[in-house]
Amino acid sequence: MNTxxxxxxxxxxxxxxSWSATSAVAQDRLHVAGGDVTVVCPLTVGGSxxxxxxxxxxxxxPAPQQAGAIGGALLVKLDTLxxxxxxxxxxxxxxxxxxxxxxxxxxxxxxxxxxxxxxxKGTFKATLLLHGQKRQVAGTSIVHRRGDGTTxxxxxxxxxxxxxxxxxxxYLGVGVRDxxxxxxxxxxxxxxxxxSTR
Amino acid sequence: xxxxxxxxxxxxxxxxxxxPSSSTFALPTMIRIGYxxxxxxxxxxxxxxxxxxxxxxxxTAQSLQRREITPPGEPRRSxxxxxxxxxxxxxxxxxxxxxxxxxxxxxxxRNMVMLSSxxxxxxxxxxxxxxxxxxxxxxxxxxxxxSKALFExxxxxxxxxxVGRDALPTGLGLPDPQxxxxxxxxxxxxxxxxxxxxxxxxxxFELAPYAFGPGFDETDRAARQHGGGLVGGVxxxxxxxxxxxxxxxxxxPAFDRRSVGAYARLGFGRWGILGEHDMTSRAGRVPVxxxxxxxxxFTQFFVAPxxxxxxxxxxxDVVTSGPGSKxxxxxxxxxxxxxxxxxxxxxxxxDEFITGLAANxxxxxxxxxxxxxx
Numbered sequence: 001m002n003t004x005x006x007x008x009x010x011x012x013x014x015x016x017x018s019w020s021a022t023s024a025v026a027q028d029r030l031h032v033a034g035g036d037v038t039v040v041c042p043l044t045v046g047g048s049x050x051x052x053x054x055x056x057x058x059x060x061x062p063a064p065q066q067a068g069a070i071g072g073a074l075l076v077k078l079d080t081l082x083x084x085x086x087x088x089x090x091x092x093x094x095x096x097x098x099x100x101x102x103x104x105x106x107x108x109x110x111x112x113x114x115x116x117x118x119x120x121k122g123t124f125k126a127t128l129l130l131h132g133q134k135r136q137v138a139g140t141s142i143v144h145r146r147g148d149g150t151t152x153x154x155x156x157x158x159x160x161x162x163x164x165x166x167x168x169x170x171y172l173g174v175g176v177r178d179x180x181x182x183x184x185x186x187x188x189x190x191x192x193x194x195x196s197t198r
Numbered sequence: 199x200x201x202x203x204x205x206x207x208x209x210x211x212x213x214x215x216x217x218p219s220s221s222t223f224a225l226p227t228m229i230r231i232g233y234x235x236x237x238x239x240x241x242x243x244x245x246x247x248x249x250x251x252x253x254x255x256x257x258t259a260q261s262l263q264r265r266e267i268t269p270p271g272e273p274r275r276s277x278x279x280x281x282x283x284x285x286x287x288x289x290x291x292x293x294x295x296x297x298x299x300x301x302x303x304x305x306x307x308r309n310m311v312m313l314s315s316x317x318x319x320x321x322x323x324x325x326x327x328x329x330x331x332x333x334x335x336x337x338x339x340x341x342x343x344x345s346k347a348l349f350e351x352x353x354x355x356x357x358x359x360x361v362g363r364d365a366l367p368t369g370l371g372l373p374d375p376q377x378x379x380x381x382x383x384x385x386x387x388x389x390x391x392x393x394x395x396x397x398x399x400x401x402x403f404e405l406a407p408y409a410f411g412p413g414f415d416e417t418d419r420a421a422r423q424h425g426g427g428l429v430g431g432v433x434x435x436x437x438x439x440x441x442x443x444x445x446x447x448x449x450x451p452a453f454d455r456r457s458v459g460a461y462a463r464l465g466f467g468r469w470g471i472l473g474e475h476d477m478t479s480r481a482g483r484v485p486v487x488x489x490x491x492x493x494x495x496f497t498q499f500f501v502a503p504x505x506x507x508x509x510x511x512x513x514x515d516v517v518t519s520g521p522g523s524k525x526x527x528x529x530x531x532x533x534x535x536x537x538x539x540x541x542x543x544x545x546x547x548x549d550e551f552i553t554g555l556a557a558n559x560x561x562x563x564x565x566x567x568x569x570x571x572x
Contacts, residue, residue: 046399050436084230085256087264088259172252
C-alpha cells in the first residue's frame with residue numbers, strides 16, 4: 001500500500017465516520033416541517049380575537065447532558081401575525097410588538113425547553129424571547145410520535161403581556177387583557193429525513 | 199309617537215320588500231373573528247344601532263377606505279349619528295299585476311346621552327318614506343317612527359337593565375327575519391313594544407329576561423299584547439360558537455301566543471353560519487277558532503373574502519298549520535360592500551315562494567346606507 005492509497009483510505013474512513021456520527025445526531029434532532037401559532041387575546045369587554053401565523057421554524061432535539069432538556073429553538077416571525085382586521089395587525093406589529101426594532105423584536109424565540117415527557121401528555125418550561133425580553137414560561141404539551149417518523153406537538157402556555165414590557169394594548173377604550181394564551185402546533189421530521197429531501 | 203298605525207304597518211311591509219337584506223347591516227357575523235356578543239361595539243348589549251367609539255373604530259377598520267380613528271381626549275357624554283338608507287327594488291311576480299318597482303328613503307337620528315357613569319338614555323327616531331309603482335297605480339307613504347327610546351342602568355360591566363320602547367331581544371338580533379316572521383304569525387302586532395329587560399353577559403354566557411306590553415301602534419287594539427320571555431346562550435367553542443334558547447309567552451284580548459326557539463352563531467375566520475328557529479302556537483280566545491302553529495326558521499351562510507366585502511346566502515321560511523296553512527320561504531343571495539365608515543352598499547336578489555294559490559316572486563334590490571361619523 002503506497003502513501004497515496006493510505007491517504008485515500010484514511011480520507012474515505014474519515015468521511016464514513018463523520019457521516020455516521022452526523023447522521024446519529026441528526027436522527028435525534030427534529031426539524032419543524034410546518035406549524036401554526038395562535039395567540040388568543042381576550043378583550044376587556046368580553047369576546048376575544050386570535051392572532052395567527054404559520055411562520056414557525058426551528059430545529060429541536062434532546063440535549064445530551066440533561067434529562068428532559070431539549071436543545072435548539074423554535075422561532076416565530078412576528079410580522080406575519082394576522083388577526084382578521086388589517087388595521088389591528090398594523091397596531092399589533094408596529095405599536096405593541098415593535099417588530100421594526102429588529103433583532104429580539106421581529107422574531108419570538110422559544111428555547112431552553114425542559115419537558116417532563118417526550119411522548120404523550122406532559123408539561124414543559126421554556127425561555128421565551130419576546131419584545132426584547134427573556135422570560136420563563138410554562139405550559140402543557142402533547143407529543144405524538146407517528147409511524148412515519150413524524151412527531152406532532154401541541155403546546156399551550158399563558159403569558160402576561162406586561163411581563164414582556166409590551167405597552168398595554170388598547171384601542172378606543174377597549175383593551176386586551178394582560179394574560180393571553182399562546183398555542184403552538186407543529187409537525188417535526190428527523191433532520192436526516194429533511195436533509196435528504198431538501 | 200305614532201302618526202298613523204296603518205301607515206306604519208304599510209311602511210313595515212313595504213320596507214320588507216324594499217330592503218330584503220337589512221339583516222346584512224347587522225353584524226352578528228363578527229363572531230367570525232371572535233366577537234361573540236354585541237356589547238363590545240354597540241352602546242346597548244342587545245346590539246344594532248349606535249356604535250361605541252371602539253365599534254366605530256372596528257367599523258372603519260373593516261371598510262375599503264380604512265383609516266385611523268383618533269381617540270377623543272375624554273369620553274364623550276353624548277354619542278350620535280345620522281343615517282340615511284336609500285333603497286330601490288324591482289319585484290317580479292308570477293302575477294303581473296302584483297309586480298312593482300319601489301324606492302324608499304329612511305332618515306334616522308340615533309343618539310345616546312350618558313346621564314351618569316351608570317345611567318344613559320338612548321333613542322332612535324326618523325322618517326320612513328316609500329313610493330311604489332304598480333300596474334294598478336302608484337302609492338306612497340311617509341311616517342315618523344320611534345324605533346327606540348330607552349333608559350339604561352348599567353351597575354357594572356356585564357350587567358344592564360333597560361326600560362322603554364325597543365325591538366324585543368332575539369338570539370341573532372337581526373331585524374329582517376323577525377319582521378318576516380311577525381308578518382306571518384303576528385301581522386297586526388308592533389315591532390317596538392314597551393318593555394323592561396335585563397342583560398347579563400360574560401365571555402361565556404348571555405342571558406336576557408324581559409317583560410313587555412303594547413307598543414300602542416298596533417293596527418288593532420285586539421293585537422295589543424303583554425307577556426315575557428327569555429333569551430339565553432352559551433359560548434361552546436373558543437368564543438366562536440354560541441348556541442342558545444329563546445322562549446316567549448304573551449296574551450292579548452284576542453289570543454294567546456307561546457314560542458320556543460333555538461339559535462346559533464358560528465364563525466370560523468372568513469366564514470360562518472347564523473341560525474335561529476322558532477315554534478309558535480297562537481290560540482284564539484274565541485273557543486270556536488282553531489289554534490295555529492308556526493314553525494319559522496332563518497339561516498344565513500356568510501363568507502367574507504375581504505374585510506369590507508361580505509357575501510351571504512339567507513334562507514328563511516315559515517310553515518303555518520291550522521287555519522290558512524301554508525309554507526312560505528325566501529332565498530336571498532346578497533353582497534355587502536362597506537366602502538368607508540360613511541357608505542355601505544348592499545346588492546341582493548330574493549326569491550319568495552309560497553305554497554298554494556299565492557304567487558311566487560323575485561326581487562332585485564340595491565341599498566345604500568350613508569351615515570355620519572361623529
